[in-house]
Amino acid sequence: MKKVNISIIIRILSNHVKEFNPPLIESVSENYRNPFFILVSTILSARTKDSLTEKVCNILFKHVKSLNSLEKISLSKLEQLIKPVNFYKTKARHLKELPKLLKDEFNNKIPKDVDSLVKLPGVGRKTANIVSAIAFGLDAIGVDTHVHTIMNRLGYVKTSNPEETEKELRRKVLVKYWKKINYLFVPFGQNICTPVSPHCSACFIRKYCNRVGVKTKR
Ligand code: SF4
Incomplete structure (x- = not known):
């Protein structure tokens, strides 16, 4: 499994987030x-x-x-x-x-x-x-099902619920990115890395993703 560089992924998503409705x-x-x-x-x-x-x-x-x-x-x-x-x-x-x-x-x-x-x-x-x-404006990470699912699909965390994912993200992600996580990953999950059958062919971070647990994709 390839190592996931979350800083690069955050940078790429930051460039695309304006294409989607904000959370x-x-x-x-x-x-x-x-x-x-x-x-x-x-x-x-x-x-x-x-x-x-x-x-x-x-x-x-x-x-x-x-x-x-x-x-x-x-x-x-x-x-x-x-x-x-x-x-x-x-x-x-x-x-x-x-x-x-x-x-x-x-x-x-x-x-x-x-x-x-x-x-x-x-x-x-x-x-x-x-x-x-x-x-x-405090440093905090809002983890919903999109954030939880995507972080696991990427292979960045291996967790079974959003609470565990939040704990792992607090441990692994640089504090300067915490506030961005929800803002970037929720629209990405609503539009590209959708809960059922994600749009991997249209995904701008696919080369960094391990697609853990993804059985059907578009
Ligand atoms: S490649 Fe597929 S599973 Fe991975 S982040 Fe993109 S849409 Fe999600």
């Missing part, structure tokens, strides 16, 4: 420059397509613009606003729990570090890393 969170952070919006949109995006989450966020953020307005809105109204996203009832419940928890435990502020963020309802490690990196 949801990048457009949210451009349109709504505020940790509150970034946290809420990331919670809503779990197991839901970015394009759908973005539509829901644009509607929701007309009604809910702060922790204060989130506290005031009724659960049923919130459910109605976010209904198109998967697991909307659970997500609405988690969102409604946020204001009180932040008041009680975090001085009414959204925490910046991953270990504190994961204590919030509906926030797993991926969400926590993305919020920490995008909303607060």
